[in-house]
Amino acid sequence: xxxxxxxxxxxxxxxxxxxxxxxxxxxxxxxxxxxxxxxxxxxxxxxxxxxxxxxxxxxxxxxxxxxxxxxxxxxxxxxxxxxxxxxxxxxxxxxxxxxxxxxxxxxxxxxxxxxxxxxxxxx
Amino acid sequence: xxxxxxxxxxxxxxxxxxxxxxxxxxxxxxxxxxxxxxxxxxxxxxxxxxxxxxxxxxxxxxxxxxxxxxxxxxxxxxxxxxxxxxxxxxxxxxxxxxxxxxxxxxxxxxxxxxxxxxxxxxxxxxxxxxxxxxxxxxxxxxxxxxxxxxxxxxxxxxxxxxxxxxxxxxxxxxxxxxxxxxxxxxxxxxxxxxxxxxxxxxxxxxxxxxxxxxxxxxxxxxxxxxxxxxxxxxxxxxxxxxx
Numbered sequence: 001x002x003x004x005x006x007x008x009x010x011x012x013x014x015x016x017x018x019x020x021x022x023x024x025x026x027x028x029x030x031x032x033x034x035x036x037x038x039x040x041x042x043x044x045x046x047x048x049x050x051x052x053x054x055x056x057x058x059x060x061x062x063x064x065x066x067x068x069x070x071x072x073x074x075x076x077x078x079x080x081x082x083x084x085x086x087x088x089x090x091x092x093x094x095x096x097x098x099x100x101x102x103x104x105x106x107x108x109x110x111x112x113x114x115x116x117x118x119x120x121x122x123x
Numbered sequence: 124x125x126x127x128x129x130x131x132x133x134x135x136x137x138x139x140x141x142x143x144x145x146x147x148x149x150x151x152x153x154x155x156x157x158x159x160x161x162x163x164x165x166x167x168x169x170x171x172x173x174x175x176x177x178x179x180x181x182x183x184x185x186x187x188x189x190x191x192x193x194x195x196x197x198x199x200x201x202x203x204x205x206x207x208x209x210x211x212x213x214x215x216x217x218x219x220x221x222x223x224x225x226x227x228x229x230x231x232x233x234x235x236x237x238x239x240x241x242x243x244x245x246x247x248x249x250x251x252x253x254x255x256x257x258x259x260x261x262x263x264x265x266x267x268x269x270x271x272x273x274x275x276x277x278x279x280x281x282x283x284x285x286x287x288x289x290x291x292x293x294x295x296x297x298x299x300x301x302x303x304x305x306x307x308x309x310x311x312x313x314x315x316x317x318x319x320x321x322x323x324x325x326x327x328x329x330x331x332x333x334x335x336x337x338x339x340x341x342x343x344x345x346x347x348x349x350x351x352x353x354x355x356x357x358x359x360x361x362x363x364x365x366x
Contacts, residue, residue: 013225013241014221014242014246017224021217021220022214085333105333106244106245106333111211111214
């Protein structure tokens with residue numbers, strides 16, 4: 001069985017490297033992008049099995065990118081997990097309104113993130 | 124000639140005798156039935172006794188299996204806890220590796236400050252902080268999280284809360300470590316001294332943590348702060364020519 005592909009998106013090289021390392025320990029192919037626009041372009045070109053994406057990013061933030069993914073036929077069903085600095089209800093509600101499936105807060109708890117990824121991939 | 128009365132008696136006697144014979148036969152059948160039932164009872168009693176023995180044996184076996192199961196469950200719990208601990212240690216190591224890699228990944232001042240900023244925001248969980256570097260007798264603010272400007276711009280190396288709490292050792296954490304000397308501003312949650320050898324070359328002052336941190340630091344946060352004490356100081360020092 002082929003490995004599932006995760007698209008990990010963050011403008012912070014440190015956070016991107018950290019999240020890639022955390023998820024790379026699992027049996028997934030990791031593709032990365034450094035902002036929302038790049039993520040949407042990569043996802044449409046080759047739809048991943050799941051997207052893990054930061055909210056605060058330049059060019060196109062995570063909320064806008066999530067909305068764009070939902071509007072495209074090839075990516076509208078791809079699960080999205082947003083990584084948010086703010087865990088308050090109002091911030092989380094924006095993510096769900098944009099179509100995200102789940103969220104985690106910073107600093108990312110590896111066990112929580114992996115559990116959510118697995119759950120959304122039906123593993 | 125026999126009188127009619129005598130005939131009646133004979134009839135009665137014959138009938139009584141027949142009845143007695145029937146009763147005798149019935150009695151024999153009942154005796155046989157009782158004997159058969161007693162035999163069956165005996166067999167059933169034996170079977171019951173055997174079943175009781177088997178039940179006791181099964182109960183003992185069940186007890187042993189329950190002990191084995193309990194032990195297996197306890198072992199499973201220990202393995203899960205150990206796995207979680209290993210996972211946590213891997214995450215901590217990954218944190219420290221990424222932090223070290225990023226801190227020493229550039230000699231450009233802005234990139235080093237970005238690395239420090241990203242470590243504090245993404246790995247420690249604080250987006251309200253200031254980075255201070257020593258210039259003569261003062262620690263001057265050289266970097267802060269852009270959305271939360273620090274109210275402290277300069278700190279005396281000789282006489283200040285940073286000088287006092289960082290007199291020696293590693294990071295100072297509000298609520299965990301004592302305050303000696305100058306009072307620490309209420310909004311300061313931690314002070315990470317930056318040292319080259321034993322000399323104080325700067326400090327990272329953390330203010331409010333992200334709400335989800337619950338106002339406290341975990342073990343990995345303390346490890347990251349220890350790492351910043353040594354490695355951020357070195358990285359900043361190395362980037363001075365490009366400041």
